[in-house]
Amino acid sequence: MRVLTLTGVFSVHAGGDDELVYGLTPASRLLVGSGMYVTPFLTLMLGTVFVSSFFDLGEWFRHELLDPSPFKFAHGRHIWDLADHDASFGKLFDDGMVADSSFIMDVVVKECSDVFQGISSLVDVAGTTQTIAKAFPHVESSVLDLPHVVANAPTDTDVKYIAGDMFESIPSANSVFLKRDELEWKKIIFEAGFSSYKIIPVLGVRSIIEVYP
Incomplete structure (x- = not known):
C-alpha cells in the first residue's frame, strides 16, 4: 500500500486511533470493475516476479555490459521465455497484457478515431x-x-x-x-x-x- 499511495493510486490520511484510512483516486477507480478494468495489469506489475527484478539492481549496474536486462539477471530468462516456461506466470502475464491493451485501445478509439x-x-x-x-x-x-x-x-x-x-x-x-x-x-x-x-x-x-x- 505504501507503493500505491506514493504513486497516487490510492489516497491516504490519518483516521482515529492512529489508523490509516485509504481512499480511491481517479487511477484506482479503474480497479473496481469499471468499463476499463486494469486490475490484472497492476497485479502483474506488483507481483513478486516483477518486483524482485529490482532487488539486484546494484549488482546489475556493476557489470561492464548492462546485459542481460535486470529481469533476466534476476530470473535467468527474458520475460517472454519465462511466460512460456512457467504456466502460472504465463497466465498472469497474458491477463495483464490483455487488460493493458484493452485499456489503451479504449482511449485510442475515443481520442484518436481519425487514424482509422x-x-x-x-x-x-x-x-x-x-x-x-x-x-x-x-x-x-x-x-x-x-x-x-x-x-x-x-x-x-x-x-x-x-x-x-x-x-x-x-x-x-x-x-x-x-x-x-x-x-x-x-x-x-x-x-x-x-x-x-x-x-x-x-x-x-x-x-x-x-x-x-
Whole structure:
C-alpha cells in the first residue's frame, strides 16, 4: 500500500486511533470493475516476479555490459521465455497484457478515431482488437499471437486470431499494431524504407506513431 499511495493510486490520511484510512483516486477507480478494468495489469506489475527484478539492481549496474536486462539477471530468462516456461506466470502475464491493451485501445478509439479512416483491415501483434472491432465494424480485425495464447482466445467475437511468431512473419493488412519504444521504432521505420513518422500522444507515455512513405 505504501507503493500505491506514493504513486497516487490510492489516497491516504490519518483516521482515529492512529489508523490509516485509504481512499480511491481517479487511477484506482479503474480497479473496481469499471468499463476499463486494469486490475490484472497492476497485479502483474506488483507481483513478486516483477518486483524482485529490482532487488539486484546494484549488482546489475556493476557489470561492464548492462546485459542481460535486470529481469533476466534476476530470473535467468527474458520475460517472454519465462511466460512460456512457467504456466502460472504465463497466465498472469497474458491477463495483464490483455487488460493493458484493452485499456489503451479504449482511449485510442475515443481520442484518436481519425487514424482509422480509410483502413479496411488491421493486424494487432500480440494484443487485442476487440475494442476496435466494435467501434469500427467495417475493419477486418485480426490478432497475431503465440499458439498457446490463440488456443485460449475467445470464440464469440468478430476478431480473427492467428497463431504465429512476429519475429518470423506478420500477416498482410492495411495497418499493423506493434508495441516498441521510439528508438526501436525509428530504426525499424527507416530500415523499412519509410521517410518520416509522427508521434501522437495518447495517455502518459503511450502514443500512436503514424509512418509515411
